[in-house]
Amino acid sequence: MENKLKKLKNIYGELCVYCSKNIATTIDHIIPTSRYGPNLLTNLLPACKKCNSKKSSLSIYEFCSKDILFRIDEKRQVNKFVLLSEYTSEQDLPLGVTREFGLFSTLRN
Ligand SMILES: [Zn+2]
Numbered sequence: 001m002e003n004k005l006k007k008l009k010n011i012y013g014e015l016c017v018y019c020s021k022n023i024a025t026t027i028d029h030i031i032p033t034s035r036y037g038p039n040l041l042t043n044l045l046p047a048c049k050k051c052n053s054k055k056s057s058l059s060i061y062e063f064c065s066k067d068i069l070f071r072i073d074e075k076r077q078v079n080k081f082v083l084l085s086e087y088t089s090e091q092d093l094p095l096g097v098t099r100e101f102g103l104f105s106t107l108r109n
Contacts, residue, residue, distance in 0.1 A: 004027060004041065004044060005024070005025075005026075005027055007082070008024075008027065008041065008044055008045065008046040009024060009046050010082070011075055011076075011079040011082060011083065012045060012046050012072070012075050013046075013075075014046075016046065016047045016048035016051050017045045017046060017047060017068070017072055018047055018048075018051040018064065018068060019048060019050070019051050021048075022048035022050065022051075023048065024046030024047055024048055025048060025049060026046075026048065026049050026052045027044050027047070028044065028046070028047035028051070028052045028055060029043055029044060030042075030043045030044070030045060030059070030060045031043055031059060031060075032055075032056070032057045032058070034057045035059070040086050041082070041083050041085070041086055042083050042084065042086070045060075045072065060072075
């Protein structure tokens, strides 16, 4: 857990990805665990306690404005290989992971 938060902060920065005000002290799931979101870097974001509990079981698309999604997506694109480092081969990639990277980008069009 500690190690994952550290890795996530290297990618997204010290602050909560949602409010950009508070220091991120918790790990939030892009697809909530209640909706079977995996516990992998590709599905995790650093968030403050307040935003994390406010987001609760909502998906990131339900919770975030487009501006926030774009900001997160840019960091994801830059750090794509770090995020995908948990997978040993392309075959291991769970369904939807590559699509997930593209999802934010398609919002731009
Ligand atoms: Zn926050």
